[in-house]
Amino acid sequence: MxxxxxxxxxxxxxxxxxxxxxxxxxxxxxxxxxxxxxxxxxxxxxxxxxxxxxxxxxxxxxxxxxxxxxxxxxxxxxxxxxxxxxxxxxxxxxxxxxxxxxxxxxxxxxxxxxxxxxxxxxxxxxxxxxxxxxxxxxxxxxxxxxxxxxxxxxxxxxxxxxxxxxxxxxxxxxxxGSVIYTPLVYKNPGGRRPGEERTQFTEEDEEHLCNWIAAKIPYKETGGRTGNRLYQQLCDLSADPEYAWVSRHTWQSWRERYKKNAARLDTLIASIVDRKKPAPGEKGQYGYVRQAETKPKRTRKKRVKNAEQPQPDADDFMASKSLSVVPAMHLGGLSAMGMQGPQDLPGMQEIHHTDGMYSQIAAPASTSLDRSMVRRSPAEEEMDEEGSEWMVRVGDAEPPAWAKRKASEDLEGQNGNKRPRPGDSSALHEEVPNGGLTPQTLVAIANIHVVDQGIRDIAKEFRFTVEEVQEYYDKCGEMGRTRTRFQRMRQELLAKFMDEEDK
Structure with missing residues (x-):
């Protein structure tokens, strides 16, 4: 048309x-x-x-x-x-x-x-x-x-x-085919709608809140109870079944509840603290952080011109080496003891490096260090009996007998223009009669840094990873609560996934 x-x-x-x-x-x-x-x-x-x-x-x-x-x-x-x-x-x-x-x-x-x-x-x-x-x-x-x-x-x-x-x-x-203006849409200006009820605080809510504050900030004089971070950390735990009650309110509401009722709630918190008696600075408390490691000052020892130079002791060696590292070339003593390497030592595990070095780390607590297996050298047994030979040099006194070198070693050091340095690993691995280990090596082994054994025991007992246990422990800061949590989690898993024939 x-x-x-x-x-x-x-x-x-x-x-x-x-x-x-x-x-x-x-x-x-x-x-x-x-x-x-x-x-x-x-x-x-x-x-x-x-x-x-x-x-x-x-x-x-x-x-x-x-x-x-x-x-x-x-x-x-x-x-x-x-x-x-x-x-x-x-x-x-x-x-x-x-x-x-x-x-x-x-x-x-x-x-x-x-x-x-x-x-x-x-x-x-x-x-x-x-x-x-x-x-x-x-x-x-x-x-x-x-x-x-x-x-x-x-x-x-x-x-x-x-x-x-x-x-x-x-x-x-x-x-x-018609005029339609762009419509207006409602934008919520915020606040609660008329007639809408807010979630009221209960006595149980206040009890939970007081227990949390008592665990994190037991003493009010340290400050921090009205800060934001304390309550934000609380709400971050809402996914944890143990803290399911947290989701009833926002972190702002928890904070305002304490601020508006501080005088009354402080009394309840004080009674909880008086019952548990936590010490300031215990793990898990808010505001406390691990103190930074301080490196010991190393003083340069004056070179002694005479033949009687003191040998570096085990403390100097441990200060210069955070972990005991034994060169492979000095493990002859282990072979003489019937051991193939440092992994045969009780309480030690071996990490092989490409540079021919062994690193030892602490084994689980269930493996104890049996000194009777290590001290097999007759020379060492004799040294133990003569304990006076292991005295420490005091002031300008004459060095003890064990620190004196043989004349042949002095002559060799003078000819080679070498002198032992504090922290030198070779000083720890001098050969002793019958292929035994020197006492310096035993001190280094005994002073190896041990990982927090409580975390590892919980992970092993209830079959969880160390990282999972460590993460929760960092949140709550209490070893007893951590153990209870993972025990309950393992029980819940076993009950939930039990086979029909097991029922």
Whole structure:
């Protein structure tokens, strides 16, 4: 069906402004006729009046023929005919309200001149007025990708019958065939809704809160009970079944509960502390951190010119070496004892390095160090009996007998221009009769750093990883609670995944 015919097959009527050029009028008449329309010599009661915008004749025609009684009489630019031909449809006059075009303002944020011109034509072809000022316009069209768009929305959000729309809004309205302004959505301003009940604090909640504060900050004078971090740490434990009660309130609510009832709750906390009597600085208390390791000062020993130079003792060696590292070339004594390496020593485990070194770490507590297996050297047994030979040099006194070197060793040291240095590992592995280990080596072995055995015992007993046990212990800071937790977890797992034949 031709686009200039209505649903009943009747031709749509057009009136052309008389002062247009003859060529334009002739072209308009030809196009309208070819599309099924009809050109009238007089203004029709129902139809379209084709005008040239901005001319005096257009203004006269609008004043004379605009009437609320004729809502189906529309004023459109003469380019409307070509626009309908390109669109393949009769463009509806949707931007009209009570027979008056809706005023629209094209904001300067739409900087492209061609885009502004095309937008203006599209508005006029659909019945709107794109030449209204920003103050008088019903709709302000702007570029939504610019900062000015948000500023316009905030500026006019309180003005009734004033809308800020994107330039794409015009095309959407034309495609829908109606004007629909962008709706407003409700944004919750915060706070509790009227009639909505908040979760009330119970006596049990306060008891839990007091126990937490008593464990973390048992003594109020240390400060920190009204800080944020204490209660944030509490809510971080909400995933733990033991702390399921934490999720009843936010950390801000827990903090405010204490602040507003500090005088009363402090009394309850004090009674808990008096019953448990925790010492300041116990593990798990808030605000206490592990003291940094201090490195012992090493004093440079003056070189002794005579032959009696003191040998470095085991304490100097342990200060210079955090762990006992025994070179592979000095393990001959172990072979003489029937051992293949340091791994055969009770209480020791071996870590092999590519540089030919052995590292020893402490074995679990269940493996004890049996000194009777290590001290097999007759020379060492003799040394133990003569305990006086192991006295320490005091002041400027003469070095003890065990610290004196043989004359041959002094001569060798002078010829080689070498002297033992404190912390030198070779000093710890001098060969002794019968292939035994020197007492310095035994002291180093006995003083090996032991990992926190309680954590490892819990992990081994209840079959969890050390990392899991360590993580929970760092949170609660109590070894008894840690053991109880993982014992319960293992019991729960066994009960839940028990096979049918085991029941």
């Amino acid at each position: 031709p686009i200039f015919q209505d649903s009943n097959g009747l031709a749509v009527k057009f009136f052309v402004q008389k002062d247009l050029s003859q060529e334009v009028q002739a072209e308009l008449c030809e196009t309208i006729t070819s599309l099924g329309g009809r050109v009238e010599a007089k203004v029709p009661r129902q139809g379209y009046i084709l005008v040239q915008p901005g001319t005096a004749e257009e203004e006269r025609l609008r004043l004379c023929w605009t009437s609320p009684d004729r809502p189906d009489r529309h004023f459109v630019p003469y380019t409307y005919v070509e626009a309908c031909k390109i669109a393949g449809m009769l463009l509806k006059q949707i931007f009209v309200e009570d027979g008056v075009p809706i005023g629209m303002h094209i904001h300067s944020s739409i900087a492209n001149i061609n885009a502004r011109s095309a937008l203006s034509q599209r508005i006029m072809h659909s019945g709107g007025d794109p030449h209204a000022s920003a103050q008088s316009a019903r709709v302000i069209l702007a570029d939504p990708t610019t900062e000015i768009f948000g500023h316009l929305v905030k500026t006019y959000q309180g003005v009734p019958d004033k809308y800020i729309e994107s330039y794409l809004w015009v095309k959407k309205c034309i495609e829908r």
